[in-house]
Amino acid sequence: MASTVSPARRIGLTTLVVRDYDEASAFFIDKLGFALREDTLLSPDKRWVVVAPCASAGGGLLLAKAANEEQRAVIGKQGGGRVFLFLETEDFARDHAAFHAAGVRFREPPRQEAYGTVAVFEDLYGNLWDLIEHRAPA
Incomplete structure (x- = not known):
């Protein structure tokens, strides 16, 4: 089978399910020295929060607040x-x-x-x- 791999592909973000946007971003920024790349309000209950190591030009973490019991169960x-x-x-x-x-x-x-x-x-x-x-x- 011929490969269809493109050299331009990369993983951009990895979703990390969190309990709270602010406590999670504070941990990554204050404890691990990450940078806040984006914090955009999408709705009253949803934000697009991306953190990444300061020197990272590539991917980062999308901090996704758990929206229901099933999602809360996988935190951690x-x-x-x-x-x-x-x-x-x-x-x-x-x-x-x-x-x-x-x-x-x-x-x-x-x-x-x-x-x-x-x-x-x-x-x-x-x-x-x-x-x-x-x-x-x-």
């Missing part, structure tokens, strides 16, 4: 108990220390893997993330 469980999001850094020690000082909960101490330095942390709802600095190619 979007990865099914597995690491679900990966935050890449060029300076693991700096970011790990800053996150720790900001009160971010790490599930483990940093560890060395074949691909780089990594530690699992939780966001404000308990979703699991990897903070990772990839090893430079040999």
Whole structure:
């Protein structure tokens, strides 16, 4: 089968279901140092809130407030108990220390893997993330 992959494709946003727009954006901005890219009121109960790492030119997180009980049930469980999001850094020690000082909960101490330095942390709802600095190619 011939490939139809376009080099122009990329993942733009990842939706993260949250309890509250303001508490979620505050966590990502104040604790992880993300930037607020957009906060647009769509209706009295709905906003388009996008946050992303400051240096990120690519994708970000669309913070989507749970609108019903089914959506509220997945808050903090979007990865099914597995690491679900990966935050890449060029300076693991700096970011790990800053996150720790900001009160971010790490599930483990940093560890060395074949691909780089990594530690699992939780966001404000308990979703699991990897903070990772990839090893430079040999």
